[in-house]
Amino acid sequence: MSMFRSLFRKRSKLPDTKALESYVQGDSEGNVIAANTQKRSSTEDFLDFWIQNAVEMEASDIHFECYRTYVRVRYRIDGRLKTIKNLPINLHSGIVTHVKILSKLRIDEKRIPQDGRFSLTSGDKKFDVRVSILPGYFGECIVMRLLNSDSENFSLQKLGARDKDVEKLSNLVSIQNGIIVVAGPTGSGKSTTLYSIVKKISSSERKVITVEDPVEYQLSGINQVSVNETIGMTFATALRSMLRQAPNIILVGEIRDRETAEIAVRAALTGHLVLSTVHAKDTINAITRLLDLGVPSYLIAATLRGVLSQRLMRKLCPRCAKAGVFDPEFLKRIAPEFPIPDDVKVSEPVGCAHCLNIGYKGRQAVMEILSVSGTIQKLIDQKSDEDTLRQWALQEGMETLQVIALEHYVRGEIGQEALLALLAEMN
Numbered sequence: 300m301s302m303f304r305s306l307f308r309k310r311s312k313l314p315d316t317k318a319l320e321s322y323v324q325g326d327s328e329g330n331v332i333a334a335n336t337q338k339r340s341s342t343e344d345f346l347d348f349w350i351q352n353a354v355e356m357e358a359s360d361i362h363f364e365c366y367r368t369y370v371r372v373r374y375r376i377d378g379r380l381k382t383i384k385n386l387p388i389n390l391h392s393g394i395v396t397h398v399k400i401l402s403k404l405r406i407d408e409k410r411i412p413q414d415g416r417f418s419l420t421s422g423d424k425k426f427d428v429r430v431s432i433l434p435g436y437f438g439e440c441i442v443m444r445l446l447n448s449d450s451e452n453f454s455l456q457k458l459g460a461r462d463k464d465v466e467k468l469s470n471l472v473s474i475q476n477g478i479i480v481v482a483g484p485t486g487s488g489k490s491t492t493l494y495s496i497v498k499k500i501s502s503s504e505r506k507v508i509t510v511e512d513p514v515e516y517q518l519s520g521i522n523q524v525s526v527n528e529t530i531g532m533t534f535a536t537a538l539r540s541m542l543r544q545a546p547n548i549i550l551v552g553e554i555r556d557r558e559t560a561e562i563a564v565r566a567a568l569t570g571h572l573v574l575s576t577v578h579a580k581d582t583i584n585a586i587t588r589l590l591d592l593g594v595p596s597y598l599i600a601a602t603l604r605g606v607l608s609q610r611l612m613r614k615l616c617p618r619c620a621k622a623g624v625f626d627p628e629f630l631k632r633i634a635p636e637f638p639i640p641d642d643v644k645v646s647e648p649v650g651c652a653h654c655l656n657i658g659y660k661g662r663q664a665v666m667e668i669l670s671v672s673g674t675i676q677k678l679i680d681q682k683s684d685e686d687t688l689r690q691w692a693l694q695e696g697m698e699t700l701q702v703i704a705l706e707h708y709v710r711g712e713i714g715q716e717a718l719l720a721l722l723a724e725m726n
């Protein structure tokens with residue numbers, strides 16, 4: 300019996316039952332789909348099958364894209380889309396209707412985009428499903444984001460942070476006041492890292508308030524506020540009010556304008572620990588970004604305590620990865636200064652049922668951590684350029700994202716192609 304069946308119980312019956320059965324079982328493209336091939340009898344069960352399948356495949360979102368003659372089902376797994384199946388077009392309206400019923404959207408409205416949500420439980424995992432429906436040329440397209448709201452996901456160790464990184468971060472966040480920012484592009488897992496940090500330091504003695512755009516995961520014991528710009532609730536307005544609630548720790552989803560940056564600085568100067576994210580390519584670039592927002596350099600120097608920059612690295616599937624042939628020339632070409640260790644072990648992806656033939660399974664965070672020392676403070680105050688700042692940071696022992704990625708490569712944890720993609724993402 301299906302684990303989601305109760306969700307769909309009350310729904311009215313829809314046509315196409317025979318077609319559904321054959322298409323759930325078959326896979327004309329030779330893609331590996333879940334082993335769940337038991338007979339299904341309705342659109343509810345059909346949709347149920349795809350959601351359950353996506354959960355099993357650890358997908359972050361499910362896409363039903365409508366074309367002239369078929370509906371393409373794709374999952375995003377580890378940040379990449381994977382086509383799972385093309386379904387015949389006659390299943391389209393049933394799928395859309397059921398997704399709309401589940402997420403309490405208007406069934407008869409097919410011309411404008413609609414957003415909704417529903418929650419579901421799979422085994423011991425709880426998911427918040429965000430639904431977006433967009434009218435396309437051939438019909439409505441659906442994207443369902445599966446947000447796993449279990450707080451156990453918010454752990455630095457689970458993110459793949461190395462023990463020494465966890466220790467460095469623990470030291471950084473043990474301070475009572477100052478600003479710590481996480482830098483990285485969209486999709487680099489900044490929020491997950493921030494939540495993990497907050498979870499680590501929140502306690503019954505320290506009050507934490509967050510302001511986010513929007514609140515995506517509910518964390519127990521933490522006051523969370525959503526930004527709503529249409530009613531004038533910006534990061535800056537929310538921050539100002541938050542300070543009157545006497546928090547110890549403030550999490551601001553993102554510092555993206557001067558006003559927010561200034562309030563964050565003021566909060567840090569008045570005894571708060573402020574955690575936030577900045578859209579920047581690495582730790583040093585994050586300092587430049589803050590200066591570019593118009594905050595005086597002496598204030599950044601006085602408040603910034605640490606910067607973490609992060610990327611997500613795809614991990615080779617442990618079940619099918621094979622040993623590769625190491626080519627020293629390759630490393631010399633891409634990273635002439637990287638010292639090649641004696642015990643190099645490189646691996647390459649293969650692909651198996653476990654990883655949906657991708658060759659990679661799961662991701663882990665690669666973190667560059669900068670603790671702002673007295674010297675770096677002085678350099679920030681003097682508005683030193685990025686090269687000078689970086690040089691000092693390296694001298695003080697900072698490991699760059701690139702070096703950490705290369706270390707993963709020579710330990711056989713990432714393939715050559717994925718390494719190059721990861722390095723390209725760092726520039």
Ligand SMILES: [Zn+2]
Binds near residue numbers: 619620652655658659
């Ligand atoms: Zn595999």
